[in-house]
Amino acid sequence: MGKALDGVRILDFTHVQSGPTCTQLLAWLGADVIKVERAGEGDITRGQLRDIPDVDSLYFTMLNHNKRSITVDAKNPKGKAVLEALVKKCDVLVENFAPGALDRMGFTWERIQELNPKMIVASVKGFGPGPYEDCKVYENVAQCAGGAASTTGFDDGPPLVTGAQIGDSGTGLHLALGIVAALYQRKSTGRGQKVLAAMQDGVLNLCRVKLRDQQRLARTGVMHEYPQYPNGKFGDAVPRAGNASGGGQPGWILKCKGWETDPNAYIYFITQAPVWKDICTVIGREEWLTDPRYATPKARLPHLMEIFGEIEAWTKTKNKFDAMDILNEHDIPCGPILSMKEIAEEPSLRKTGTIVEVDHPTRGKYLSVGNPIKMSDSATEVTRSPLLGEHTDEVLAELGYGKDEVAALRAEKVI
Ligand code: COA
Numbered sequence: 115m116g117k118a119l120d121g122v123r124i125l126d127f128t129h130v131q132s133g134p135t136c137t138q139l140l141a142w143l144g145a146d147v148i149k150v151e152r153a154g155e156g157d158i159t160r161g162q163l164r165d166i167p168d169v170d171s172l173y174f175t176m177l178n179h180n181k182r183s184i185t186v187d188a189k190n191p192k193g194k195a196v197l198e199a200l201v202k203k204c205d206v207l208v209e210n211f212a213p214g215a216l217d218r219m220g221f222t223w224e225r226i227q228e229l230n231p232k233m234i235v236a237s238v239k240g241f242g243p244g245p246y247e248d249c250k251v252y253e254n255v256a257q258c259a260g261g262a263a264s265t266t267g268f269d270d271g272p273p274l275v276t277g278a279q280i281g282d283s284g285t286g287l288h289l290a291l292g293i294v295a296a297l298y299q300r301k302s303t304g305r306g307q308k309v310l311a312a313m314q315d316g317v318l319n320l321c322r323v324k325l326r327d328q329q330r331l332a333r334t335g336v337m338h339e340y341p342q343y344p345n346g347k348f349g350d351a352v353p354r355a356g357n358a359s360g361g362g363q364p365g366w367i368l369k370c371k372g373w374e375t376d377p378n379a380y381i382y383f384i385t386q387a388p389v390w391k392d393i394c395t396v397i398g399r400e401e402w403l404t405d406p407r408y409a410t411p412k413a414r415l416p417h418l419m420e421i422f423g424e425i426e427a428w429t430k431t432k433n434k435f436d437a438m439d440i441l442n443e444h445d446i447p448c449g450p451i452l453s454m455k456e457i458a459e460e461p462s463l464r465k466t467g468t469i470v471e472v473d474h475p476t477r478g479k480y481l482s483v484g485n486p487i488k489m490s491d492s493a494t495e496v497t498r499s500p501l502l503g504e505h506t507d508e509v510l511a512e513l514g515y516g517k518d519e520v521a522a523l524r525a526e527k528v529i
Pocket of ligand 1: 129130131132133150151152153186187188189210211212213214215216218219238239240249250251252253282
C-alpha cells in the first residue's frame with residue numbers, strides 16, 4: 115500500500131529534538147527525508163546520553179527513524195553545490211538552526227526561491243519576531259517562556275517543567291502540520307512559502323486553557339475548581355493548580371494500594387458529575403447523594419479536597435489496575451499512573467505499533483515510540499535510524515554525481 119506523502123522529498127537540516135520530531139513524522143507518513151549532517155560528528159545527539167560506547171544514542175535513534183543520512187560540509191563551496199542541487203530537487207527544507215544560521219550558510223529565502231520557487235522552507239525557532247527572536251532555545255526555556263512552568267506544580271512550590279517535551283516535540287508536531295498544509299496550498303498556488311513554528315508559541319498553544327483561566331481570574335478574582343478555593347488566596351496571575359483537572363470536571367491524583375513503596379501506585383480520579391451517583395455507591399458514601407453539601411457539582415466545589423480524601427480512603431484499598439477495572443464498570447473516568455517500565459511492557463501498545471522494537475546494526479534491538487497517528491490507508495513501518503552518512507553515495511548518485519567525483523569530494527572532506 116502507498117503512503118500519504120509518497121513522492122514528497124524533504125531536505126532535512128534539523129538537529130537535536132524539535133526539528134527531527136517533525137521530519138520523522140513526515141518520514142512515517144511516507145516522505146523521503148534526506149538528513150544533512152556534518153561529516154565526522156553529525157547531529158550532536160548521536161553522541162549525547164550514550165548508553166553504549168561509540169554507538170548512536172537512543173536520543174538520536176528514537177528521533178530519526180525512516181530517514182536517510184548524508185554528510186555534507188555546508189560551508190564548503192562544493193558542499194554548497196551539492197545542497198543547491200538538493201534544494202532544486204526537494205519539496206521542503208526543514209531546519210531548526212539557531213536564528214540566522216541558515217542565512218549565514220548562504221541559503222536565504224531569496225536564494226532558495228531563485229533555486230526552486232516551489233520550495234517550502236519550514237523552521238522551528240525558539241521565539242517568533244520580537245525581543246527574543248535571536249535567542250537560542252532548548253525545551254525547558256520554551257516551557258518557561260510559553261506559560262507551562264508558571265502554571266505547573268503546587269501552589270507552595272516553585273514553577274515546574276514537565277517531562278512531556280511540549281517545547282521540542284510539541285513544536286515539531288505543529289511544524290509538520292504547517293508543512294502538510296503548505297504542500298496542500300502549493301497545489302493551487304504553485305508556490306512555496308515559509309512556515310515558522312516558534313517554540314514559545316507552540317507551548318502557549320498547548321497551554322491555551324491557562325490563558326482562558328487568566329481572563330476568568332481577571333474578571334472574577336476566583337476559580338472554583340482550583341485547589342486555592344475556598345481557603346487559599348488568588349493573586350493576579352493564574353496559579354499552579356497541582357493535579358487539578360483544568361477542565362469542568364474536577365479531578366485529582368489519589369494514592370492506591372502500595373503507594374508507600376511504589377512511587378507510581380496512584381490513580382487519576384475524575385468526579386464527573388453524570389456518574390456522581392456511581393462514585394458514591396462504589397466508595398460506600400450513599401448518604402452524599404441526599405446531603406445538600408454534596409448533591410450538586412456547585413455544592414461540592416468548596417469540599418473537593420475533603421471529597422478526594424474520602425475517595426482516596428477507598429482507592430488506597432485497591433491496586434491501581436483493580437481500581438481502574440471497578441471504576442470503569444461504572445463509567446467513572448480515571449487513569450492509572452503508568453511508569454515508563456509499565457508502558458514499555460504493555461502488550462496492547464506493542465500490538466498497535468505505538469511501542470515498537472527496532473533492530474539497529476551497531477546497537478542491536480531497542481524500543482521506540484512508533485507513529486502515534488494511525489491512518490487506514492497509510493500504514494507506518496518504523497525502520498531504524500541511519501548511520502552517519504550512510505546514504506551519502508546513494509543520494510549523490512541520484513543527483514548525477516559519478517563515482518570519481520564522489521571520491522574526490524570525500525578526499526577533500528566535503529562529504
Ligand atoms: N555543514 C557546515 N556547518 C553546519 C552544518 C553542516 N552540515 N550543519 C550545521 N552547521 C553549522 C551551522 O551553520 C552553524 O554555524 P554558524 O553558527 O557559524 O552559523 C553551527 O553549525 C551551529 O548551529 P546552531 O543551530 O547554532 O547549533 P547550536 O548547537 O549552537 O545550538 C540550538 C543549538 C538548538 C540551541 C539552536 O540550534 C537553536 O536555538 N535552534 C532553534 C530552536 C530549537 O530548535 N531548539 C530546540 C532544539 S531541540
